[in-house]
Amino acid sequence: MILHFRSLAKVYYFHVLPLDTRIISTLIPKYCFGYFSTSSTSAVEGASNASSDQAKKSVDFRRNQDADVVIAKVLAAKGENEVLQSLLHDSRCNKIQITLSLVNRLLHRFQDDWKSALGVFRWVKTFSDYKPLPELYDKLVDILGKMKQMEKMQALLEEMREDNLVSLNTIAKVMRRFCGAGDWKEAVKTFDELENFGLEKNTESMNILLDTLCKEQKLDSAREIFLELQSHIPPNAYTFNIFIHGWCKIKRVEEAHWTIQEMKGHGFRPCVISYSTIIQFYCSQSKFWRAFEMLDEMAAQGCPPNVVTYTTIMHSLTKSGDFKEALKISERMKLVGCKPDTLFYNALIHTLGRAGMVEEAIYVFRKEMPENNINPNTSTYNSMIAMFCHHRQEQRALEYLKNLENSPYCKPDVQSFYPLLKLYFQAKKIDKCMANLLDDVVNKHHLCLDLATFTLLIHGLCRADKCEWAYELFRSMISQSIEPRYLTCSLLLHEIRQKNMFDAAEVVEDFMKKMKKSS
DNA sequence: CTAGGGTTAG
The missing domain is CATH 1.10.10 (Arc Repressor Mutant, subunit A)
Structure with missing residues (x-):
């Protein structure tokens, strides 16, 4: 349950500065506030020359x-x-x-x-x-659905219908939101009324309905509807892959295997997605021998694994701590000539980092990726930064952060800064470096802090005996409707009581009472 | 319309 504190929020919003600046001015002590950056929010897409850049x-x-x-x-x-x-x-x-x-x-x-x-x-x-544009209507439909405003959502849908703006994309969002709100019958009803929106009941729209039900773990309902529709609408390979994924999601892998057979019965060959979905399930259960059995079966069926299959296995092996086996998968993939992509390299770099092979990770980033024409994305940089921080290599982390900031392909997000902030707390460098970094986050990149970062900061500041600052962050969280954890609140409360900040203590206490009520 | 990241707390 997300709590809204609009009245409290208003206290902060009466200055004339750009909004984001106003939020951060409560985050950073005044003495740290040297300048207001005027750089823009947007990353520049693709390479461009300096003058158009400026414009x-x-x-x-x-x-x-x-x-x-x-x-x-x-x-x-x-x-x-x-x-x-x-x-x-x-x-x-x-x-x-x-x-x-x-x-x-x-x-x-x-x-x-x-x-x-x-x-x-x-x-x-x-x-x-x-x-x-119709896409904006769709976005609003999604917002209303997400906030469980089902009557409002349906009113907007009706408005769209009158102007002939309803697309399959709209219907997909509506059905997903009904299901997400626990009302799968209403999702089915929307499908039943598809013709009223000028849309067709066909394999594509049926698959959207089935996928919606499967993702909400309503396998039995999906199954029932599928059998009912079967005589009117022919399934395709997607239909069966949707069920395979659904069964795996509710951990009934037997049924997933059974669906593979059913698929063959309908004349469709299970594809790399069908097998990879089941492999993902076995990996998530750490039943790696089963995953390898599936690889053998794929070979027998003449269906070679692809980069997604290998990435899944490698990543899971890393999660379970088996770095050696994970790196073997990477070798095996290269040996059979399967082309890597960005997500694969992200997983590989993560593996190398966890295995303590920092220099090898740098080699992959600087040599292998360019040689294969694979661009890094924000996560690639974030993995490198996290790895350096984990190994206490602040300068290298800062160097990659700088490269990320200057990259034409991607821009930093909050996660890019988290490991560095954490490192500063561990090294007890809580004054200038950290304030500068935080200033960059909000004023240079116009990023909003997330729950994890707020939590890190408040906990760290409390431990470092800077609870006035921590309290300001707490207020800022509430004004942004990000709910602090209970532990965070009690930690903060303990500290500010010791500092005799009675008014602040009262605010935190009140908040904690409301938390208890709503949970 | 079908398959693959991480950060995690002291």
């Missing part, structure tokens, strides 16, 4: 400001109608040019706040020269 940055910056103006206005209102009215009557908001990226950003910002999302959507629709 893009200034456009991005203006759009960020537009978004910030709207966000601040929305946060000051409550309820979808109040949001709409306050935006309509704001002269600055009315001058803003509505663009796809702006609306996307706003809906993303309010993806956990359906009232604001709906209010914003109503507002952008009042601009006569702006027609939201």
